[in-house]
Amino acid sequence: MGGPEVERLIGLLAKLPGMGPRSARRAALKLLQQPEGRMLPLATALADAARAVKACGICGNLDSQDPCTVCSDPHRDRSVICVVEGVGDLWALERASVHRGVYHVLGGTLSALSGVGPEDLNVTSLLARVQAGGVTEVILALGATVDGATTAHWLTDRLRPSGVAVTRVAQGVPIGGALDVLDDGTLAAALRARRA
């Protein structure tokens, strides 16, 4: 319905994460009912962001400036690098305002199953940043998955010669989480890492 332009728009909207064919149709209809107020501003915002945003040459963050807002902030502690899998993880940590150092985006995790090797990740640039000096700690904030753990182990081995402290984010019961709904792996990790 609505002609080829609308079908094309619905097809593209349906590919967004969290959207499907039905919600894409609803969204398209909503937009079409306010072409000036909603649709053209969204088209402009998409084109603007696509033109403005690029990957930071230092850490790999996506930002409209290069170096990114974090890397160019004089108040950030450059001696602590937090290594994350993707830009989404970096944004989540920034939203929580829990890290005052800088970041490094790996761009994935090692995965034998998906054929992701060290050469597919931004490892060389991380080692170069550490070897350039001034770094005292590398925090590995990788997911608590098999691939995340493999990558963390492998990175720890690679970083050891440089002498920096390599730490990993804690695993355990999420804040606000009830014990009875947690999986066995999390319960075991939380019990093992118990503190006085």
Added chain:
Amino acid sequence: MGGPEVERLIGLLAKLPGMGPRSARRAALKLLQQPEGRMLPLATALADAARAVKACGICGNLDSQDPCTVCSDPHRDRSVICVVEGVGDLWALERASVHRGVYHVLGGTLSALSGVGPEDLNVTSLLARVQAGGVTEVILALGATVDGATTAHWLTDRLRPSGVAVTRVAQGVPIGGALDVLDDGTLAAALRARRA
């Protein structure tokens, strides 16, 4: 995160039906990772659709041609007009391919609570279409709500002098629906409208 262009994009995406701040952020991130492959095509599709799509001068459907695809189709039965609340209802009926006549989009229902009166709906154009002749039946395909029923009653009164048959879509148990999960109103309507 990501600069003002990204924040603006997230804000606009979050207003789409079915999206919220979190899913908008995820969608923006996904788009930013493929600016050429996903983001610019979506921007173009939005601008194209906004430019191409307009309301049909006859029925009120949204389409890239005016009169719309339905109204300009020579195979449609112009003697049966199906009256719907919104364009989304029209599209749903078209997807199901259950109506071979034409449509009329009211643009809402009468609602004392929201202050929607007859002058806010496309009623004059509907009466004009019926009075122009050639119409034998008007099907009221309005929602089974209080406002939908009020509007149907009111429209039936207005259409009676013209002599056309005014029918309403049946209410009852939805196909594939189990009786025990249905509300009392639907059960009562289904029982009342029982057939041999």
